[in-house]
Amino acid sequence: MSKPDSRAETAARLRHLLDTEGDAVAENTRGFNRGRYESTRELEDYESLKDEARAIKEDAIERLPELIDDLREAVEARGGHLYVADDDAEANAYVREVVDGGNVVKSKSMTTEELDLNEALEADGASVTETDLGEWVLQLADEAPSHIVGPAIHKSRESIAELFAETFALDADDRPETAEELTRFAREKLLAEIREADVGVTGANFLTADSGTVALVTSEGNARKTAVVPDTHVAVAGVEKVVPTVEDLAPFVELIGRSGTGQDITSYVSLFTPPTPSPPVGFDSPERGVGESGAASGDGATEPHPDREFHLVLVDNGRLAMREDDDLRETLYCIRCGACSNSCGNFQSVGGHAFGGETYSGGIATGWEAGIEGLDTAAEFNDLCTGCSRCVPACPVEIDIPWINTVVRDRINRGVAGGAGGAGGGDRDVGDAERFDFLVDGLTPDEEPAGLDPAKRLFGNFETLARVGSATAPLSNWGASLGPVRAAMDRWLGIAPERDLPTFERETLVDWFAARGGPRVNESMARREAVVYPDVYTNHVAVDRGKATVRTLEALGVRVHVPESVAVASGRAPLSQGMVETAREKAERCRDALLPEIDAGRDVVVIEPSDLAAFKREYERLLPADDAERVADGCYEVLEYVYGLLENGADPGGLTAADDGDRAVEGGDGDSGTGDDRVAYHAHCQQRTLDLEPYTVAVLERLGYEVESSETECCGMAGSFGYKSAYYELSMDVGEPLAEQFGDADRVLASGTSCGEQLDALLDSSTEHPIEAIAPPER
Amino acid sequence: MSSDTLSAFVASVEDHHASVHRSAPDAVAGTVADLIDPPAVGVRLPDGLGLPEGVATDPTPAELDAANTGVTAARLAIADYGTVVLESDAAGSEAVSLFPERHVAVVRAGDVVPGMREAIGRLGGRLRDGASAVLATGPSATADMGDLVIGAHGPREVEVVLVEDRDE
Numbered sequence: 001m002s003k004p005d006s007r008a009e010t011a012a013r014l015r016h017l018l019d020t021e022g023d024a025v026a027e028n029t030r031g032f033n034r035g036r037y038e039s040t041r042e043l044e045d046y047e048s049l050k051d052e053a054r055a056i057k058e059d060a061i062e063r064l065p066e067l068i069d070d071l072r073e074a075v076e077a078r079g080g081h082l083y084v085a086d087d088d089a090e091a092n093a094y095v096r097e098v099v100d101g102g103n104v105v106k107s108k109s110m111t112t113e114e115l116d117l118n119e120a121l122e123a124d125g126a127s128v129t130e131t132d133l134g135e136w137v138l139q140l141a142d143e144a145p146s147h148i149v150g151p152a153i154h155k156s157r158e159s160i161a162e163l164f165a166e167t168f169a170l171d172a173d174d175r176p177e178t179a180e181e182l183t184r185f186a187r188e189k190l191l192a193e194i195r196e197a198d199v200g201v202t203g204a205n206f207l208t209a210d211s212g213t214v215a216l217v218t219s220e221g222n223a224r225k226t227a228v229v230p231d232t233h234v235a236v237a238g239v240e241k242v243v244p245t246v247e248d249l250a251p252f253v254e255l256i257g258r259s260g261t262g263q264d265i266t267s268y269v270s271l272f273t274p275p276t277p278s279p280p281v282g283f284d285s286p287e288r289g290v291g292e293s294g295a296a297s298g299d300g301a302t303e304p305h306p307d308r309e310f311h312l313v314l315v316d317n318g319r320l321a322m323r324e325d326d327d328l329r330e331t332l333y334c335i336r337c338g339a340c341s342n343s344c345g346n347f348q349s350v351g352g353h354a355f356g357g358e359t360y361s362g363g364i365a366t367g368w369e370a371g372i373e374g375l376d377t378a379a380e381f382n383d384l385c386t387g388c389s390r391c392v393p394a395c396p397v398e399i400d401i402p403w404i405n406t407v408v409r410d411r412i413n414r415g416v417a418g419g420a421g422g423a424g425g426g427d428r429d430v431g432d433a434e435r436f437d438f439l440v441d442g443l444t445p446d447e448e449p450a451g452l453d454p455a456k457r458l459f460g461n462f463e464t465l466a467r468v469g470s471a472t473a474p475l476s477n478w479g480a481s482l483g484p485v486r487a488a489m490d491r492w493l494g495i496a497p498e499r500d501l502p503t504f505e506r507e508t509l510v511d512w513f514a515a516r517g518g519p520r521v522n523e524s525m526a527r528r529e530a531v532v533y534p535d536v537y538t539n540h541v542a543v544d545r546g547k548a549t550v551r552t553l554e555a556l557g558v559r560v561h562v563p564e565s566v567a568v569a570s571g572r573a574p575l576s577q578g579m580v581e582t583a584r585e586k587a588e589r590c591r592d593a594l595l596p597e598i599d600a601g602r603d604v605v606v607i608e609p610s611d612l613a614a615f616k617r618e619y620e621r622l623l624p625a626d627d628a629e630r631v632a633d634g635c636y637e638v639l640e641y642v643y644g645l646l647e648n649g650a651d652p653g654g655l656t657a658a659d660d661g662d663r664a665v666e667g668g669d670g671d672s673g674t675g676d677d678r679v680a681y682h683a684h685c686q687q688r689t690l691d692l693e694p695y696t697v698a699v700l701e702r703l704g705y706e707v708e709s710s711e712t713e714c715c716g717m718a719g720s721f722g723y724k725s726a727y728y729e730l731s732m733d734v735g736e737p738l739a740e741q742f743g744d745a746d747r748v749l750a751s752g753t754s755c756g757e758q759l760d761a762l763l764d765s766s767t768e769h770p771i772e773a774i775a776p777p778e779r
Numbered sequence: 780m781s782s783d784t785l786s787a788f789v790a791s792v793e794d795h796h797a798s799v800h801r802s803a804p805d806a807v808a809g810t811v812a813d814l815i816d817p818p819a820v821g822v823r824l825p826d827g828l829g830l831p832e833g834v835a836t837d838p839t840p841a842e843l844d845a846a847n848t849g850v851t852a853a854r855l856a857i858a859d860y861g862t863v864v865l866e867s868d869a870a871g872s873e874a875v876s877l878f879p880e881r882h883v884a885v886v887r888a889g890d891v892v893p894g895m896r897e898a899i900g901r902l903g904g905r906l907r908d909g910a911s912a913v914l915a916t917g918p919s920a921t922a923d924m925g926d927l928v929i930g931a932h933g934p935r936e937v938e939v940v941l942v943e944d945r946d947e
Contacts, residue, residue: 134923157925179926221933291871296823300869302909
């Protein structure tokens with residue numbers, strides 16, 4: 001993949017993929033993702049299986065050198081060979097020597113893609129045939145995989161039919177057309193290759209150190225044929241595939257198919273302990289039996305067949321260094337199921353040809369490519385992780401994939417020039433730079449490198465911008481939407497001219513609360529005491545939802561405070577730009593503001609889900625464990641809090657119920673919604689990862705609303721992502737399913753600010769926060 | 780083996796595009812005979828269970844190639860998943876269960892375990908002793924050609940013969 005040197009090129013490349021591969025990728029990945037939800041729902045102990053899988057991987061990577069020794073002992077005891085290759089050159093050299101220019105059939109192996117093994121073997125004159133149908137299609141088409149599990153999901157049935165017809169010069173009459181015909185055709189062609197093969201090369205999903213077993217998770221049966229027909233089997237796998245014992249396989253076998261494609265189990269889970277007892281199938285000497293003459297089922301089942309040869313090539317290629325890296329180590333727990341790709345809004349739209357590096361694709365690819373290829377390769381696609389975190393609950397080994405992306409982004413910021421969304425030096429214009437310096441001046445704290453992309457500085461320091469914005473509103477509101485100004489902002493900052501920019505309110509939530517005279521619920525009458533956290537957006541831009549929160553909580557008997565002292569940013573904004581040290585500094589400041597409130601017995605009520613997610617998920621990475629836990633335990637999502645109050649007997653009589661007719665929302669088209677109790681609701685991606693969506697739905701239903709919940713993982717805006725010129729079109733495409741689902745809705749609710757803005761753009765509507773739907777009318 | 784486990788097994792097999800045929804031990808040959816699409820190849824069954832006439836044991840590659848049906852034993856079965864566990868052996872069970880379009884797997888009711896955990900537990904010692912096994916669930920399949928297709932490189936049809944002693 002070439003490195004685009006401007007935002008326009010990035011946008012053009014993404015547009016091309018959206019047009020050519022987007023539909024096929026979207027259909028397949030969304031199907032896999034729905035399947036995952038359905039098939040994991042059937043699994044009673046899903047969460048504990050994930051915990052167990054995680055613990056096995058943590059232990060295995062911790063003890064890796066020792067496990068490799070055990071594995072070597074097991075393999076060699078059966079007469080097999082184990083070779084640890086430091087890098088791709090060593091691995092390829094070893095396999096070349098085994099193959100010696102012969103005929104090779106292969107089953108699907110991402111690790112051999114990483115090594116470019118096929119090219120290395122072909123250079124010696126070997127014939128190499130991929131037997132996985134998807135891989136074979138790509139081999140014929142000379143294309144790269146677009147998904148780690150379904151390598152050819154970007155290709156339609158029609159394009160495969162065309163490819164076969166052209167490649168094999170088929171007459172119009174006997175061209176396979178249906179999926180069934182195409183499969184038959186491929187099977188016959190590939191069987192001919194398998195029969196002639198001298199060597200079968202497979203990957204390995206897992207390797208068990210106690211027995212020397214190679215576990216292969218497949219459905220087509222090609223891996224079985226590849227391993228059983230030729231007398232020589234070469235298995236190539238990353239060193240991280242070793243687990244201690246056979247028994248450790250159980251949780252993975254139950255999780256891998258469900259997590260990846262939504263199958264409870266794939267057709268075949270082969271547990272080969274090579275050299276296996278199966279006699280090689282000698283199609284070239286048909287007089288010799290398939291089995292030993294007179295043998296019965298089970299005979300010689302533990303003995304290696306004397307004609308068999310087995311080589312296990314374990315590949316390091318950067319993995320052992322990743323094992324020493326506290327932030328990248330988790331990547332090695334990955335079992336390559338594809339769940340992080342399928343659950344990712346951006347991946348669903350563009351697939352692995354954009355959201356991927358040299359070999360791997362999807363969210364976890366950032367870890368793999370950074371560790372194996374280096375930061376430059378990771379930088380090419382790392383911006384496509386928006387940190388929405390929908391992959392987190394999907395990952396069967398509980399890898400914090402957004403954190404890996406954040407850390408790598410931070411390293412890219414500190415290293416050589418930025419990634420695909422970067423400023424692109426060639427595009428910058430000195431005049432523009434000077435005009436907009438006021439926006440980013442002073443926005444780069446000392447913790448970050450001076451060369452940091454100005455767009456990242458802008459979005460990463462939204463807090464400062466918002467302060468200035470409110471202080472100078474309405475003047476500051478972006479010189480309105482004047483064409484030339486927006487064009488210049490696009491050029492210099494990479495802000496998409498199509499987007500409406502946030503409008504800063506002159507009176508912040510904190511100022512409004514103080515001017516109103518502070519808390520209104522008497523201390524002695526109060527059911528609870530709470531601080532409404534004035535996040536940057538609520539305080540400066542979406543002030544109405546803050547006011548609605550105050551009114552709602554007061555109506556439920558809560559003594560509410562909105563002190564200036566807690567109007568400090570959570571660190572979410574710099575975190576999403578990969579500015580980890582700035583985020584840490586903000587987190588410390590925010591902790592210092594919140595803990596005194598929590599210690600004084602006040603609940604912290606949070607409106608913006610991305611800030612709540614910072615408190616509950618990322619603070620454990622940024623703060624001492626004890627502090628992080630105290631902040632996390634003291635914070636509540638606003639509707640979660642309302643739910644708790646109602647469950648504990650608070651009277652909802654003062655709130656606005658569905659049939660109250662008049663809407664409490666200030667500035668909304670209040671009279672049009674009379675009596676309509678149906679609402680469409682999109683929970684924020686990070687809120688769903690925290691499992692907090694059900695509270696909002698429950699509260700709305702309790703107040704008589706009929707709620708249609710969004711089926712889309714992420715709206716596509718993802719904080720600042722959708723504002724960036726390079727990603728605007730992709731962002732709108734990611735939101736398309738949401739537009740389809742909610743297109744006819746009269747009233748749309750969203751918990752996140754940026755989700756609301758995206759929905760407004762997609763639906764041309766006016767989206768509200770759920771708290772605005774239920775808040776008492778303003779007096 | 781409890782009758783609940785066996786009915787769960789039957790249901791799971793059917794969920795995976797395959798069928799179960801219950802048979803008494805002395806009726807196995809007859810049951811298998813009804814499930815064969817000739818020509819058939821097979822591997823001699825354990826525990827004195829019989830194969831019908833017309834199933835070629837000790838097949839040559841040419842016979843394997845021509846066969847429409849392959850008959851083998853399964854060492855274990857898993858009720859939750861409808862899986863049969865096929866052990867590799869010197870008799871060529873792996874190839875016989877893999878190449879023909881139809882695979883007939885014969886498993887004893889006493890070898891049906893409830894879940895994956897029990898199955899892997901039983902396999903642990905076996906694999907450490909050097910055995911190899913395939914957990915096979917339903918026919919082979921692919922989604923790589925633009926739609927789900929049953930029957931890829933491996934069998935397109937799977938029939939499971941469940942052998943129940945009278946006291947089971």
